[in-house]
Amino acid sequence: MGIQDTPEAWRVTATATPFTGKKTSMRTDQVVMPDGSTVSRDYQVHPGSVAVVALDEEDRVLVLRQYRHPVRHKLWEIPAGLLDIPGENPLRAVQRELYEEAHVKAEDWRVLTDVYTTPGGCDEAVRIFLARDLSEVEGERFEASEEEADMELARVPVADLVRGALAGELHNNCLVVGVLALAAARAGEGLDALRPADAPWPARPFEA
Numbered sequence: 001m002g003i004q005d006t007p008e009a010w011r012v013t014a015t016a017t018p019f020t021g022k023k024t025s026m027r028t029d030q031v032v033m034p035d036g037s038t039v040s041r042d043y044q045v046h047p048g049s050v051a052v053v054a055l056d057e058e059d060r061v062l063v064l065r066q067y068r069h070p071v072r073h074k075l076w077e078i079p080a081g082l083l084d085i086p087g088e089n090p091l092r093a094v095q096r097e098l099y100e101e102a103h104v105k106a107e108d109w110r111v112l113t114d115v116y117t118t119p120g121g122c123d124e125a126v127r128i129f130l131a132r133d134l135s136e137v138e139g140e141r142f143e144a145s146e147e148e149a150d151m152e153l154a155r156v157p158v159a160d161l162v163r164g165a166l167a168g169e170l171h172n173n174c175l176v177v178g179v180l181a182l183a184a185a186r187a188g189e190g191l192d193a194l195r196p197a198d199a200p201w202p203a204r205p206f207e208a
Contacts, residue, residue, distance in 0.1 A: 007202070013038060023047065023082060046124035048204040050094035051080035051174035053112060053182055054104060054131045060155035061179065062102050062134070067150060076156075076164075077172040080126075087207045090127045091197045099137055102153060106131035109197035113181045116203070117173050125203035128178045130185075130194060158182060 011032040019026040025045045030038050054062040063076050081097035083090065091109060098104050110130045117124045161179040164170040185191055198208070 017045075023084075042121075044122040044124070046122055047086075048083040048090075049080055049117075049124060049126045049174075050083060050090045050097065050129065051078050051126060051178060052094050052098055052106075052129045052131050053078055053178040054098060054102070054106060054134055055158070055182070056134050056155060058155075058157075060157050061161055061182075062098075062104060063154050063156050063161070063175065064101060065152040065154070071171075073171070075172045076154075076170055076175060078128075078175050078178055080174050083204060087205070089206045089208065090201060090204065091129070094127075094129050094131075098131065101151070103137050104134050105137050106135075107133035110191065110194035111197060111199050112178055112185065112194060114201060114203065115173075115177055125201075126174060127201055127204070128174055128181065129197065130182065130191065132191075 012029045013032060014030040016028045017025055018028060024047070027043055027045050029041050029043075031041050032038050056062070061078065063078060065074055065076050067074050079094075079098050079101045081093065081100075083093055095105070095109075098106065108131065112128045112130045114125065114127050117126055158179060161170065161175065162183050165176040165179060170176060182191075185194055
């Protein structure tokens with residue numbers, strides 16, 4: 001028997017937004033439970049994100065090391081960014097992030113997987129892509145600022161990232177999910193069987 005997540009929306013009797021930040025906000029909903037009772041649910045409202053496992057010809061993944069203040073760590077991550085524009089095409093967004101963060105472009109794009117990062121407390125949806133046939137982008141580099149100005153860039157073998165994820169040495173959600181999805185796809189039907197880069201994404205519908 002196959003299993004599949006299904007959309008469902010329980011009745012909300014009232015909603016409030018006690019905090020609005022630069023990119024995200026907090027929302028409080030009064031949600032009717034199956035027994036008829038009403039409970040309060042607080043969660044972060046997020047525009048959504050894209051990320052990319054950029055795989056080179058030597059079977060290495062392009063990774064970045066960046067300071068993340070909420071967890072007080074410098075984390076190794078894959079290139080990623082917010083969907084800042086409502087309805088933005090996620091492929092174009094992730095191509096922009098790969099260029100800005102790593103000055104790299106790719107000729108072959110697939111969808112690795114789609115995830116909700118923390119569905120118990122945030123509505124963030126992330127689409128993780130696989131990019132192959134990489135090359136350096138000519139011209140001036142994007143000028144980084146704030147935490148990104150201190151980023152380190154490396155290319156790390158897939159096997160080392162898988163080992164690090166399973167050993168508890170790497171913790172970034174998109175990196176861990178992305179490299180394990182890559183390994184699973186290889187062990188299954190292969191990378192060419194992955195969904196096309198423009199596959200539908202109901203969690204964040206986009207324009208073509």
